[in-house]
Amino acid sequence: MSMPQSDLNTFVSNFKAAxxxxxxxxxxxxxxxxxxxxxxxxxxxxxxxIDAEYNVxxxxxxxxxxxxxxxxxxxxxxxxx
Amino acid sequence: MAIFExxxxxxxxxxxxxxxxxxxxxxxxxxxxxxxxxxxxxxxxVSRRIVKGDETVLDLSxxxxxxxxxxxxxxxxEIELLILVTQSPDYIxxxxxxxxxxxxxxxxxxxxxxxxxxxxxxxxxLSVAASMIxxxxxxxxxxxxxxxxxxxxxxxxxxxxxxFSDAAAITALEFDESAEPIKFSLQSDGKGYEAIMIPDxxxxxxxxxxxxVEVEIEKGIVRNRRQLILNGLDIFNFSLxxxxxxxxxxxxxxxxxxxxxxxxxxxxxxxxxNEMVRKKIKLPAEKVPYSLGKYGNTSSATIPITIVxxxxxxxxxxxxxxxxxxxxxxxxxxSCLLTLNKTVILPIIESK
Numbered sequence: 073m074s075m076p077q078s079d080l081n082t083f084v085s086n087f088k089a090a091x092x093x094x095x096x097x098x099x100x101x102x103x104x105x106x107x108x109x110x111x112x113x114x115x116x117x118x119x120x121x122i123d124a125e126y127n128v129x130x131x132x133x134x135x136x137x138x139x140x141x142x143x144x145x146x147x148x149x150x151x152x153x
Numbered sequence: 154m155a156i157f158e159x160x161x162x163x164x165x166x167x168x169x170x171x172x173x174x175x176x177x178x179x180x181x182x183x184x185x186x187x188x189x190x191x192x193x194x195x196x197x198x199v200s201r202r203i204v205k206g207d208e209t210v211l212d213l214s215x216x217x218x219x220x221x222x223x224x225x226x227x228x229x230x231e232i233e234l235l236i237l238v239t240q241s242p243d244y245i246x247x248x249x250x251x252x253x254x255x256x257x258x259x260x261x262x263x264x265x266x267x268x269x270x271x272x273x274x275x276x277x278x279l280s281v282a283a284s285m286i287x288x289x290x291x292x293x294x295x296x297x298x299x300x301x302x303x304x305x306x307x308x309x310x311x312x313x314x315x316x317f318s319d320a321a322a323i324t325a326l327e328f329d330e331s332a333e334p335i336k337f338s339l340q341s342d343g344k345g346y347e348a349i350m351i352p353d354x355x356x357x358x359x360x361x362x363x364x365x366v367e368v369e370i371e372k373g374i375v376r377n378r379r380q381l382i383l384n385g386l387d388i389f390n391f392s393l394x395x396x397x398x399x400x401x402x403x404x405x406x407x408x409x410x411x412x413x414x415x416x417x418x419x420x421x422x423x424x425x426x427n428e429m430v431r432k433k434i435k436l437p438a439e440k441v442p443y444s445l446g447k448y449g450n451t452s453s454a455t456i457p458i459t460i461v462x463x464x465x466x467x468x469x470x471x472x473x474x475x476x477x478x479x480x481x482x483x484x485x486x487x488s489c490l491l492t493l494n495k496t497v498i499l500p501i502i503e504s505k
Contacts, residue, residue, distance in 0.1 A: 111191065112311075114191065115386055116423075117425070119390060119393075129394060132387050135386065
């Protein structure tokens with residue numbers, strides 16, 4: 073199922089907003105775990121954003137399975153009712 | 154869901170004790186300075202208290218209990234209940250509470266037992282202690298909560314070492330027919346048991362040759378199998394999912410007007426997590442105190458430490474309605490509504 077581009081773009085913006093003060097570039101294909109700011113604390117902000125904006129759970133197994141922001145969005149989208 | 158109320162029990166007094174030895178997360182050099190800054194910002198934990206030497210929960214709680222009993226002018230022979238909530242007992246067996254009973258000089262008519270819970274332990278412990286006093290057959294009791302978590306954590310594990318502190322807290326409970334009921338809502342989910350655990354040392358995984366071998370799980374996380382595993386992300390998710398609904402259920406079932414609650418005291422584990430829960434329930438910041446910055450995560454003692462550290466002065470001005478919420482290891486969680494009225498509160502004790 074293809075994802076509406078606008079939804080994905082919004083997700084990327086929300087994802088970036090979870091990284092306060094970042095100078096990194098965030099795109100659909102960004103390999104977020106390779107960003108210099110990425111660490112376990114930063115992961116909490118991403119999960120918090122997903123909970124607050126999309127009201128879905130995103131757990132450590134989900135995070136382990138994802139490499140790009142787009143992959144994270146796919147999981148979030150699949151759980152959004 | 155276990156939703157119930159307990160009548161006839163007054164919280165007569167509170168004391169809390171922390172080690173004098175203070176460590177600062179800005180000095181935690183197992184991670185970079187940038188990571189330390191984000192850690193402090195996210196968790197809210199600036200400093201922690203760690204026992205030096207061989208101090209155990211027994212030692213900490215003995216000192217705090219003696220001081221509270223003296224302040225209340227209770228006769229030791231009157232104390233017929235001692236419950237110790239801990240996950241760092243002095244021995245596998247016997248229960249540490251019984252050793253504490255003897256050390257305090259409480260009589261043989263005092264029943265004593267341990268409860269193996271952590272983060273939810275204060276709320277659960279209150280429910281058990283209050284239930285046993287409610288009928289009036291036991292008139293006075295002590296609920297002791299605490300852990301020396303540092304003894305079970307590897308300093309080279311960045312996922313846990315900068316979070317936990319050691320502490321104990323004592324709650325003196327008394328039969329009182331005029332006391333406001335204490336209302337509870339308690340839950341558990343063993344599906345999440347691996348989120349916070351020490352794998353070896355029980356019967357399932359006895360101590361063996363590999364138990365004490367340090368393993369680098371990933372960069373910055375080194376531990377052996379007798380040391381704490383903390384899956385912070387899964388605990389974060391669990392808290393976001395379960396804590397607010399549990400509190401809402403308590404409020405709705407007992408028809409509690411949210412605005413009538415004076416303070417909401419949450420288990421102190423992570424500032425970001427607690428703030429998200431606070432916002433979910435739409436609580437004003439001034440009603441949700443934090444002791445996290447100074448004392449870190451003291452396991453089952455975080456709630457009484459927050460009351461003692463943050464609310465002692467406010468509680469002098471008259472009865473106050475509090476909602477307490479503990480959540481974490483197990484997974485186990487619960488909340489309660491209680492009224493503190495003329496509760497004797499000692500200033501935080503520092504053990505040497």
